[in-house]
Amino acid sequence: MNHHTMINLITHYSYPGIFLLLFIGIVGIPLPVEIILLGAGYIALKANLHIGGIIGFAWLGACAGMTLNYLLGQSIGLKRISKVTKWIKLSENRLEKWAELFKKHGAILLLVGYYVAGLRHAAPFIAGATRMRFTKFMSISYFGALAWILVIVLLGQKLGKAWHHIYTQFHHPIWIIVAVIIIGLGLLTKMMVHQRRVTS
Template sequence: MNHHSMITLISHYGYAGIFVLLFIGIVGLPLPIEIILLGAGYIAVKANLHIGGIIGFAWLGASAGMTLNYLLGQSIGLKRISKVTKWIHISESRLEKWAEQFKKYGAIVLLIGYYVAGLRHAAPFIAGATKMRYIKFMCISYVGALAWILVIVLLGQKLDKAWRHFHIHFHHPLWLIVAAGIAAIGLMGVKRMAAQRRLSR
């Protein structure tokens, strides 16, 4: 599913679409869910949704996905999990290596996992398989999910504003003249250096 399909789904189903996409994106399907969060402002306008609602339902979907993966990890263990995670290119040996790190740095792995491809899906599995207490898992993963969502949504809004600012000013004639001048000076400098190298030979 590409980002166009995801936006179409959100346009049809609203907040429920946001919830489902974040849920299945966390559970393991390789969806580019960061695209939804980065474009939350655009999606809010296009789908007639509120940005706060997008953040809220994204958090609920991510938290539900994390909880399901934790419960699966707790019930079936790493060996069986590897038969599923191999489809997203996470081998049993990698899971075991992450599990060793998790025993030492579980909280950090859960928090960082949101920002690392593959680890976002595997971290709650490992938390369940290594018997991390559910209350501890819940506190860390739910707070981490909210922080991750807010960071990406705010980053998306900042990038959007920066792009619009650049786009407006780039089309201003003065900036075009300055840009052309800089390019011309740079080209002259390159030609001069090439000429000096030829003379030195």
């Protein structure tokens, strides 16, 4: 599904269309949902929608998708999930490696996952499969979803009319940059905490 089809779907179905696209984009179908968020201002004018409504329904769709993936991960496990995720180039071996990392850095991976292709779909599965507490998962993933949506929408607002041109020319640079920043801040924070423990 290309971005023209997605925009037409939103124009026709309004806010439920936004919810549905974000939901299936998180569940595992590789849709370029960021194009909706980058062009939220443009879509709001074209579809006669309020940008706050776009953000709200995008957030609800993302949270619903994350929750479903978490519950599937909890009930199915990584081995059986890998039979499905292999179609989006996520092998069982790769999922297991991420699961090991998740046991140590689960919160960071959940937050970063929104900005990294593949990890966004796999992170909630892994959270469920590794038995992360549901309340902890909700607080981190729901906050992360809102931050992800707001970051891209605000960047889209700054880009203005150039958002479509930049998207087609560079393709997905924004969340990669943000992911690097988040990872860097996470590692820096961990190093500072470790250093304090050593010196205390």
